[in-house]
Amino acid sequence: MALKTLWKDETAQRVITRSDAPSDQTRALLRNTIWGSRALKYRIMDIDQKLRRLRDPSFMVLVEAGQELSVIVLDHCHKHVAGQICGVYHFVMASTRPERQNTGLAGFLLDHVREYCIATVGRPGLGFAYVEATTEFSLKLSDRIGSAVSADIPLTLFTRLMPHPDPNVGPLRPDEAPDVVGQLSDLYADHELLDFETSY
Numbered sequence: 001m002a003l004k005t006l007w008k009d010e011t012a013q014r015v016i017t018r019s020d021a022p023s024d025q026t027r028a029l030l031r032n033t034i035w036g037s038r039a040l041k042y043r044i045m046d047i048d049q050k051l052r053r054l055r056d057p058s059f060m061v062l063v064e065a066g067q068e069l070s071v072i073v074l075d076h077c078h079k080h081v082a083g084q085i086c087g088v089y090h091f092v093m094a095s096t097r098p099e100r101q102n103t104g105l106a107g108f109l110l111d112h113v114r115e116y117c118i119a120t121v122g123r124p125g126l127g128f129a130y131v132e133a134t135t136e137f138s139l140k141l142s143d144r145i146g147s148a149v150s151a152d153i154p155l156t157l158f159t160r161l162m163p164h165p166d167p168n169v170g171p172l173r174p175d176e177a178p179d180v181v182g183q184l185s186d187l188y189a190d191h192e193l194l195d196f197e198t199s200y
Contacts, residue, residue: 002020016063016109017060019059020058027047029097031047031048035093051073054092055076055198057074058073058075060113060116061109062108067097069097069100069105070100071109076088076120076121077198079192079194081193086124088121088126089125107144110144111144
């Protein structure tokens with residue numbers, strides 16, 4: 001695990017680090033985080049599997065006296081944007097210890113994360129995040145990042161976890177996958193941030 005110090009305040013015993021793998025504290029914090037606001041609250045199931053799927057992750061952590069207080073997870077990639085390849089940071093998730101929430105720690109960490117992203121992503125470059133309209137914490141962080149192009153993406157909640165078998169529907173065979181990924185890429189050629197191969 002490559003660990004780099006981005007900022008340090010020895011008087012306050014605080015440090016901000018960047019790592020390419022999550023520590024045990026980071027995993028525990030993310031596993032126990034309850035996301036959402038008001039009526040919509042949820043946990044992310046099997047957080048370790050989701051973290052393993054990241055292509056080029058960065059775990060940005062604010063630590064005080066050896067205890068991790070806040071973490072922001074990034075994933076670095078390259079995407080076609082406006083007709084050219086662009087360096088991109090996906091802001092995957094952010095969390096703060098429950099007893100230290102609403103004290104400005106995540107915003108303080110985000111300021112340093114933003115500087116890191118600008119310095120490393122290259123030009124042209126961009127950062128993006130999917131933010132639920134009901135999640136006040138994420139909306140505040142998104143506003144703090146600065147300039148933004150926003151879009152509303154309606155999502156369908158799938159409630160049928162055990163669908164009935166249908167003879168016309170089944171998993172893709174390995175030889176079918178390239179054709180399906182190609183058709184999706186062609187269909188959405190005029191869209192940005194395409195990621196069908198990784199998603200598949």
